[in-house]
Amino acid sequence: MSNPPTIFALSSGAPPAGVGVIRVSGPAARAALLALTGRLPAPRRASLAQLRDSGGAVLDEGLVLWFPGPNTATGEDLAEFHCHAGRAVITAIETALAVLPGLRRAEPGEFTRRAFANGRIDLAEAEGLGDLLAAETELQRAAALANAGGALSRQVEGWRERVLALSAEVEAVLDFSDEEDAADLPECFTWNISALTKDLAEWLARPRSERLGEGFHVVLAGPPNAGKSTLFNALVESEAAITSPIAGTTRDLIERAVAIDGVPFTFVDTAGLRDESTDAIEAIGIDRARGALARADLVLWLGCEGEGPGGAWEIAAQADREGFVPKQRAQFTVSAATGEGVALLKQALVETARNALPKPGEAALNARQHDRLGEASEALAAAASLSDPLLVAEELRRARLALDRLVGRTTTEDMLDALFGRFCIGK
């Protein structure tokens, strides 16, 4: 078998930055280290070195690390150059690497793909790693880390064991019914299925990992000129915006994703809700606002008390204005202009969102995993409802198969491509 090409890429953020990390993975990683630094450092120890190109010109001075395979992140020989991350320096080092024999730039997702291909991680872990690298907030990072660390895989293994134990009970009845010990299913059988189904349901009810990416949806609603936009600005503008405002395709719907205390939010400012509008374009805006309300995790209602959607928080806005009418049961009284109450509101939002999004360190399911787990849960429910042990056994087998697919015990190429297509380069 010929050697796979050795790949390299900048695996830290885009330059310019303080420090950049260039990773090299593959059989020629050792040669790359030798070529650039003239020596091979002790394994797994950071050491200072001058990086030179083939002509001997010094490109940079930085830390280098050497991880001999196969016990590395990718399962291959691995080298890391921690250098100054100016664009010129990075380009120079990458150019020096590209001319070495057997080296080429990594494709998107290729480092993770190699880790997966070399059996270093299973599918759920690879997906977790993908999420980890896409994570922009602390909460996202913690959830992705849990998956990448195998928390989900371990959990699935636990469920699989329990389904296996249930299968064993049924199989005993099917194959050894003429022996007295195994004539009937034990009384606790259905109870055990229900307990397992309950565990699965709890996971299925958890917010998915995509939800972490989208953030906790907070919609500001109320009649025109209720102060929605001013409050919206107060909520998002002081925060580090993660993406540029998605200027909601209409003049009337504006979304912005921000992180407050590490918790991802999407705030949506809507068109004022009026029933008697005659302006056709405004009517479209109002329709969209209603759509946004339907998708909302939480609505901040700035209109007349009691007229907002169920579950909305009553906000008494524009407290600084003359003629301000306080609400009887306002959860928050705020003035975006003076800042009154805004900090309190933010704090409450963060608390509420934390409870609604995956807990830090808790593994979260993505859509694919959710589907597989849903299938397992459906099969278990069917198993609990059937009386023919033969069909109970078949449903338990289906549940097992769904769990196997969840962690990639049965793999197909389509799934691999779908998985690796979305990775950033160099991770």
Add this chain to the structure above:
Amino acid sequence: MHQYDVLVIGGGHAGVEAACGAARMGARTALVSFNLDAIGAMSCNPAIGGLGKGHLVREVDALDGVIGRAADAGAIHYRMLNRSKGSAVWGPRVQADRVRFKAAVQAIVRAQSNLTLVQGEAAALVLEGGRVAGLELADGTMFHVKHLVLCTGTFLGGVLFRGEERFEGGRIGENAAKRLAAQLRSAELPMARLKTGTPPRLDGRTIDWAVLEEQPSDGEAWTMSPLTPARVNPQVFCAITRTTQAGHDAIRANLHRSPLFSGAIEAAGPRYCPSIEDKIHRFGDREGHQVFLEPEGLDTHMVYPNGISTSLPVDVQETVVRTMPGCARVEIVQPGYAVEYDHIDPRALTPDLQVRAIPGLYCAGQINGTTGYEEAAAQGLVAGLEAAAAALGRRGPALDRANSYMAVMVDDLTLQGVSEPYRMLTARAEYRLRLRANNAATRLTGLGIEAGCIGEERRRWWERREGSREMFHVKHSELIHARALADVGLPVRRDHGEKTIAEWLRFDGVTPEALAPWLGDVTALDPQLAEEMAEDAAYAPYLARQDAELRDLRASEALPLAADFPYGEVPGLSNEMVERLTTAMPGTLAAAGRVPGVTPAALSALLVHARRRLSEGKCAA
């Protein structure tokens, strides 16, 4: 010099199916046995079939094998096990009169064209360039043959144990066995030891049958083989008794005298068929264990007490049986004993049961670590058909895990090996709902006709049946309105609309019997087929779901792994996993997934590397 296409050594259940199967394929075949009169002997219990095993019998029969028809010829008691459960786990089982069964086997074997019987001792394989070239008998006779099937049971290093006694065992002549065994050992095939046991045989005249619960032959008309028009023998009943505390006390007091506990036998025995001393030792709190008293034939008084296999000393065996109800005065005709024997690690075999290291040598039956007549017969058939196909440049029937228990067994054996004597269980088949004992002909006879191993009589039967199937299909697609069913009292909601007969059969409480007025005469055409097709209709949603699963499976079956696939070069595979995969040598990625202990992460590593090899033009196959 005698020349044959295929030569089979051994005349047990495996050898008979191998020889007859090869001969039906059209190969010039010889069967060599130490004693031709012993062909078809049942060396252990007088029963054929059972859970999982009944499926195998029906499958061998569907490929025109011997065991089903011979079982019918000898049957003196029929029972459908698991009748109360779904039909996919029904287990047809018969008790056969030993003499009549053996006579039937011998009649079929002697009538088989292309098959020569040779009495003699197989002494040595003749190898040329590492592959089989012939066989030498003890008297010096030489056979020129390139495809040789070894069906020699427990002849390799067999030792019998009974209490403190030891006997070197095996029905085959010692010299022959020793030379052949030495030759196999020198080939450095991986070998291991297993044990099995048998109960004492009782004199039925000394049993007080009147005090025991009777178990009659079931009153139905089914037979093992559809080619048997009707049951032929008078039917006898069995009886049920049980072991008692007094018997258990005797066993406990003498456990140290059992070779199983004294350490004399170290090999693993079957967990699902433990000896009585094992049962007492492991489940000591039980008051008694059920024992089935099974008559061994119409012309003998011998009774087989099913459930008390033992290797305790004779005096303890006597105490145990005499403390069972109805057996106070019972006489033991032949004491029980345990056998320990060598077998080949079946992972050394390819999926056609050929020894990878010695091309042309096939192994079938107990030598591969299995137990049971049915398991032996099925392997014999596979090996015989494959050997003949190889000799004739054709292909054997296309068996896989989704169409037969036979393939499930061969796949399990060659990929996973054995840690205890392998017995078929329905739990081993993941596509159990489609592998029913009563649809074996539908699954396999067509494949058999394609492969060329089906005789004239069965082919005609099959064609008639396929004609009827068409009429059932037409009938099953007729529409009935829910109101009509509700009107005759069926548990169907009146507003369920119109559905086909096939769809209605999926509803709880809508049986073929209930639909008789709509099915009309078609059922009488072929009642067995009617039943089978009604089950297909009832299971249809499950079968459709499995179809999707099978498409996935076949996609990974399409990725071949060569025998020399360098598992050691796949990074990320632990040493243990490399060893398991190298030993099992899975032929495809799907098979690799069935090797025990292979993790999801390892499987993905394999997938990627196998694909990379393919794309690099190093064809993995």
